[in-house]
Amino acid sequence: MQADATGHFGPYGGRFVPEALIAALDELDAHHRKAMADPEFSAEFGRMLREYAGTPSLLYEAARLSAHAGARIFLKREDLNHTGAHKVRNVLGQALLTKRMGKPRVIAETGAGQHGVASATACAYLDLECVVYMGAVDVKRQALNVARMKMLGATVVPVDTGSQTLKDAINEALRDWVTNVDTTHYLLGTAAGPHPFPTMVRDYVRGIGDEARAQCLDLLQKLPDAVTAAVGGGSNAIGMFQAFIPAESVRIFGFEAGGEGVSTGRTAASITAGGKGVLHGARTYLLQDDDGQTIESHSISAGLDYPAVGPQHAWLHDTGRATYEPVDDREAMDAFLLLCKTEGIIPAIESAHALAGTLRVIPRLREELGREPVVVVCLSGRGDKDMHTAIDYFGLES
Amino acid sequence: MTPMFKKPALVGYLPAGFPDVPQGIAGIKAMIEAGVDAVEVGLPYSDPVMDGPVIQRAAEKALAGGVRTRDVLATVEAVSGMGVPVVVMTYWNPVERYGVGAFARDLAAAGGAGLITPDLIPDEADEWLAASDEHKLDRVFLVSPSSTDERIAMTVKHCRGFIYATAVMGVTGARDETSAVAPKLVARVKAVAGALPVGVGLGVRNAAQVAEVASYADGVIVGSALVSALGEGGVQGVRELTTHLVGGLSR
Numbered sequence: 001m002q003a004d005a006t007g008h009f010g011p012y013g014g015r016f017v018p019e020a021l022i023a024a025l026d027e028l029d030a031h032h033r034k035a036m037a038d039p040e041f042s043a044e045f046g047r048m049l050r051e052y053a054g055t056p057s058l059l060y061e062a063a064r065l066s067a068h069a070g071a072r073i074f075l076k077r078e079d080l081n082h083t084g085a086h087k088v089r090n091v092l093g094q095a096l097l098t099k100r101m102g103k104p105r106v107i108a109e110t111g112a113g114q115h116g117v118a119s120a121t122a123c124a125y126l127d128l129e130c131v132v133y134m135g136a137v138d139v140k141r142q143a144l145n146v147a148r149m150k151m152l153g154a155t156v157v158p159v160d161t162g163s164q165t166l167k168d169a170i171n172e173a174l175r176d177w178v179t180n181v182d183t184t185h186y187l188l189g190t191a192a193g194p195h196p197f198p199t200m201v202r203d204y205v206r207g208i209g210d211e212a213r214a215q216c217l218d219l220l221q222k223l224p225d226a227v228t229a230a231v232g233g234g235s236n237a238i239g240m241f242q243a244f245i246p247a248e249s250v251r252i253f254g255f256e257a258g259g260e261g262v263s264t265g266r267t268a269a270s271i272t273a274g275g276k277g278v279l280h281g282a283r284t285y286l287l288q289d290d291d292g293q294t295i296e297s298h299s300i301s302a303g304l305d306y307p308a309v310g311p312q313h314a315w316l317h318d319t320g321r322a323t324y325e326p327v328d329d330r331e332a333m334d335a336f337l338l339l340c341k342t343e344g345i346i347p348a349i350e351s352a353h354a355l356a357g358t359l360r361v362i363p364r365l366r367e368e369l370g371r372e373p374v375v376v377v378c379l380s381g382r383g384d385k386d387m388h389t390a391i392d393y394f395g396l397e398s
Numbered sequence: 399m400t401p402m403f404k405k406p407a408l409v410g411y412l413p414a415g416f417p418d419v420p421q422g423i424a425g426i427k428a429m430i431e432a433g434v435d436a437v438e439v440g441l442p443y444s445d446p447v448m449d450g451p452v453i454q455r456a457a458e459k460a461l462a463g464g465v466r467t468r469d470v471l472a473t474v475e476a477v478s479g480m481g482v483p484v485v486v487m488t489y490w491n492p493v494e495r496y497g498v499g500a501f502a503r504d505l506a507a508a509g510g511a512g513l514i515t516p517d518l519i520p521d522e523a524d525e526w527l528a529a530s531d532e533h534k535l536d537r538v539f540l541v542s543p544s545s546t547d548e549r550i551a552m553t554v555k556h557c558r559g560f561i562y563a564t565a566v567m568g569v570t571g572a573r574d575e576t577s578a579v580a581p582k583l584v585a586r587v588k589a590v591a592g593a594l595p596v597g598v599g600l601g602v603r604n605a606a607q608v609a610e611v612a613s614y615a616d617g618v619i620v621g622s623a624l625v626s627a628l629g630e631g632g633v634q635g636v637r638e639l640t641t642h643l644v645g646g647l648s649r
Contacts, residue, residue: 006521016490016517018448020542020567022549161454167445174447179568181544278491278517279445291467292495293444 007195013311059215085381093204095122111166112302113145115189120154130154135165190233191310194281205239226251229378232304236380255357257299258326268297269326300329301349348381402559411621413440414473415465432640441488450571478509487514502529512536520556608646
């Protein structure tokens with residue numbers, strides 16, 4: 001599934017940005033297309049992913065979890081990548097492209113700080129100046145990641161407008177980009193935003209699914225029955241899904257952050273609970289009120305706590321090729337604990353949403369197929385960063 | 399369609415609902431009485447990526463006070479009978495949520511002249527092009543110093559009322575010096591604009607800057623400085639600043 005020439009996935013995507021950014025987006029699109037067709041870029045990106053990021057990541061059969069669930073569950077271990085998540089793929093791709101564009105400066109937005117840390121890492125590795133915009137509320141909540149970014153040489157700019165969280169950090173990064181576009185690349189952290197970002201980010205993270213597909217064929221001599229991932233903005237999910245979209249026998253599930261429950265309004269499930277509209281440069285599903293004002297999202301997982309979703313997911317939803325369901329905070333934390341206890345793996349809370357949703361759909365798949373399903377779950381990141389949340393949630397401090 | 403204003407013109411911006419709906423209306427009325435040639439009514443939005451701190455904070459205050467899209471239309475209705483064109487400046491999602499056709503219908507019924515759309519480019523505007531034709535509304539798109547000649551020509555072709563030239567690369571907000579790239583951009587636009595007036599925005603805050611911009615552009619757009627004036631000096635502050643700014647026009 002590809003976007004049209006101007007970045008539309010069906011009615012979604014496109015470019016809803018100030019005219020001042022169009023030239024930069026055109027330039028970025030041209031450079032990205034050229035890079036994708038250039039064997040030298042592929043070789044260099046591949047070398048960085050292999051030697052620096054530690055990919056291909058393992059496809060691990062989680063035996064005890066499988067026995068518990070009545071399925072064969074394979075975990076795509078993106079948590080073992082350098083910096084602890086799939087995000088390193090995106091930042092290395094975009095940072096390498098930035099070098100090729102001859103721009104010396106990178107800006108990035110971050111919520112909890114994971115994409116900020118990944119961006120700072122790639123910029124240190126490739127000798128680029130890095131400025132990270134972060135909501136003032138998040139700066140206070142995530143002191144450890146702020147320190148990591150500073151250690152890596154990045155400048156962290158607190159954003160004190162709006163809700164002072166991720167969406168406002170994106171707004172501020174866009175404002176910086178409008179002002180400094182000649183010297184600066186905006187290293188967007190997810191497969192959302194104006195064209196070409198949804199396509200470009202997907203192209204850099206699609207190794208997740210490409211690898212998983214090859215690993216399945218190698219291990220099982222067949223494709224899995226289903227692939228699953230958590231969906232916030234949706235970069236790890238689109239990275240997992242893209243390789244399997246043409247394979248009609250493979251079911252695709254995306255699990256959104258239900259927060260306290262979609263009926264409570266305190267949710268981040270933009271496809272399930274939101275409506276069609278425009279935010280951050282693209283037409284997509286978003287959480288909004290009757291007047292089209294963005295509603296603040298809520299999730300226990302900072303990485304999924306975003307009020308919109310990448311436009312390709314909106315289109316995969318409308319076409320029925322992928323199924324999107326919400327997973328509430330409580331279900332996610334139950335799955336978080338389950339993986340710790342059964343497999344000795346502490347997942348990111350984002351990835352715990354994918355696990356929880358997978359456990360929910362396995363009985364459905366088993367009934368449908370008349371046998372134990374084979375499911376590949378994108379374990380998008382490790383949970384070290386979430387220990388303070390886990391301590392609070394499970395009351396571990398005493 | 400007729401040009402929205404004639405050179406030299408002063409175009410004033412204030413958001414609806416700031417600091418509340420009645421005072422927002424009073425501010426706009428004061429601006430008109432003091433001599434602006436056209437009015438932009440801002441629709442406060444939660445994610446204003448084109449705006450600098452002054453307009454961001456005003457939008458936040460308006461939204462915190464509960465301003466709705468219908469209040470923006472009511473504001474237009476309250477000031478549209480005063481002899482100057484009133485155009486709404488809005489990010490796209492609130493219009494799409496209201497319904498593009500419905501918004502066009504209700505804006506026209508309120509006496510509004512059209513829309514300025516900072517994050518809607520003509521490439522994505524099919525529905526708005528149709529609705530603005532049906533309701534005979536002006537549509538003002540933006541061009542910037544980074545726009546190619548091809549895009550300037552394409553954008554001009556889709557504009558009605560005037561064309562909005564963003565004079566600097568950056569967000570809205572008062573600046574001490576106006577941009578050196580602005581005259582060059584205006585010249586590029588004028589080369590293809592025919593009778594369509596060119597308005598220049600971003601940064602103007604005093605009469606000297608008005609005079610300077612008016613020397614090469616048809617309309618001088620003032621936003622953040624008027625918002626600050628309303629916030630700090632109330633309606634009287636708007637009246638005084640507008641009078642001062644009008645003094646920069648040699649007419």
